Amino acid sequence: MTTFKALLVEKQEDKTFTRGITERSLDDLPDGTLLVKVEFSSINYKDALSATGNPGVSRHFPHTPGIDAAGTVVSCDNNSFKEGDEVIITGYDLGMNTPGGFGEYIRIPSDWAVAKPDGLTLRESMVIGTAGFTAGLSVLGLVEHGVTPDKGDILVTGATGGVGSVAVALLAKAGFSVVACTGKKEHDPFFKKLGASKVITRDELLESKARPMLKEQYAGAVDTVGGEYLSQAIKATQYGGAVTCCGLTASADLNVSVFPFILRGVSLLGIDSVQCPMPPRLRLWDKLAGEWKLECLDDLTEEVSLDDVSQKIDAILKGELSGRTIVKL
Template sequence: MTTFQALLVEKSEDKTFSRSVVERHVDELPEGALLVKVKYSSLNYKDALSASGNPGVSRNFPHTPGIDAAGTVVSCDDNAFNEGDDVIITGYDLGMNTSGGFAEYIRIPSSWAVAKPDGLSLKEAMVLGTAGFTAGLSVQGLVENNVTPEDGEILVTGATGGVGSVAVALLAQAGFSVVGCTGKDSQADFLMSLGASRVINRDSLLENKERPMLKEQYAGVVDTVGGEFLAQAIKSTQYGGVVTCCGLTASAQLDVSVFPFILRGVSLLGIDSVQCPVPPRVKLWDKLAGDWKLNQLEALTTEVGLSQLDEKIDAILKGQLSGRTLVNLDL
């Protein structure tokens, strides 16, 4: 019987939650056609919520979080993949209510996996992970709606986070002038190293919140935090500009008038990476492995093992992490 290491979140009788690395058996995994030996995962904010018992993410415990996984196929009952194939799994229910990537093995429906493109290693795929995939969808949304570098600056909110930092790097590499917005003044050099042309403090974005419209500043926006930051970004977008929305760490509420939409023709695009269909999912991974492959992946990355995850989970919940945290299951 195959055993493996996994991060397990357990709920006590007093409704508190604890995390520990334990030994599990493959036959304890949920049903699914595809069994994968996980090489790498990554830490996302949603993982930290799951690991803390947030009922909006995970309801059943004990549970192994990890919404990302990259590894090698051990077996596939429906022949969608062959033994030895390298695959990437992001989104769907992985790590939410299905045992996730913070473990050496996962068992899932084969439809949740895509073949790793040749231009990415398994490690590089998980430096990107859900955060990088979401950033790619956001940048793609701007480009497909005809936002070009010549149109002006692109604002990225939550710029030091996983999605934000990858978005800054992708946009800068594509020739855009990027404004990184962050509450971490100490990380300005980090954002400049990723290609940001300038960095603003989030407090400056929140000035004049009472106004229904603000000065036109940005040709496009990648918003990763929601709430009043998204509202202020919309108010500051140029005529015909495009705003993408993918996060809610600040708030799920949006208090904004219709004026930016009907007086400036601003477009608001919702970005969802969880249920993204397979064909566009494969197409975007191919881009991220090809024309959009980042040169600064190492600069984005802190690498940890399962035993170091507990402290990183606490740190991301406190807003203390920057860039991407890669989980190496062999460490």
């Protein structure tokens, strides 16, 4: 019987949650058509919520988080993949209520997996991961809306986080002038390395937050945190611009008047990477492996082992992580 290591989150009788590395068996995995030996995963904010028992993310325990996984096919019951194929899995139910990438093996439906594009290694695919894929969808949303580099600056909120940092780099690579908004001004060199043209603080963005409209400052924005930061981004977007929305770490509430929408024609674009249909999913992975491939992937990344994941979960909940943290299984 094959056994493997995994991070296991358990619910205690007093309704607290504990986590630790334990030995699991393939028999512990759910039914599925695809068995994958995981080589790399990554740490996302949603993983931290799952690892601390947030019922909006994970409801069934014991549980192994990890919403990202990249690895090698061990077996496939429906011949969608063959043994030895390299695959990427992000989104769907992986790491939420299905055991995820913080284990050395996963078993999933084969239609959750994407064949790794030739332009990426498994490691690079997890530097991108759900965060980078979400950033890519956000940039694609702006581009398809007609936002072009000649129209002005693009604001990125939560720019030190996984989605924000990749969004800064992708926008810069696409030729946009990027304004990175952060609560960590000491990371200026990090943003400049990613290609940001300017760095502003959260306090600067939140100036005059009581006003229903602000000066037209941005051609568009990628908001990763929600709440009043998203409100300010909408109010400061110029006529015909667009703002993408993909996060809620600041707040799930949106307090903004209709004025930016009916007086400036600003569009709010919702971004979901979990249930993104397979055709656009495949197209975006091809872009991320090709014309949008980032040369600064290593600058974004810290690599840790499975033994380090619990510590990094604590750090991401405290807002202490920047860029991307990948896990080598």
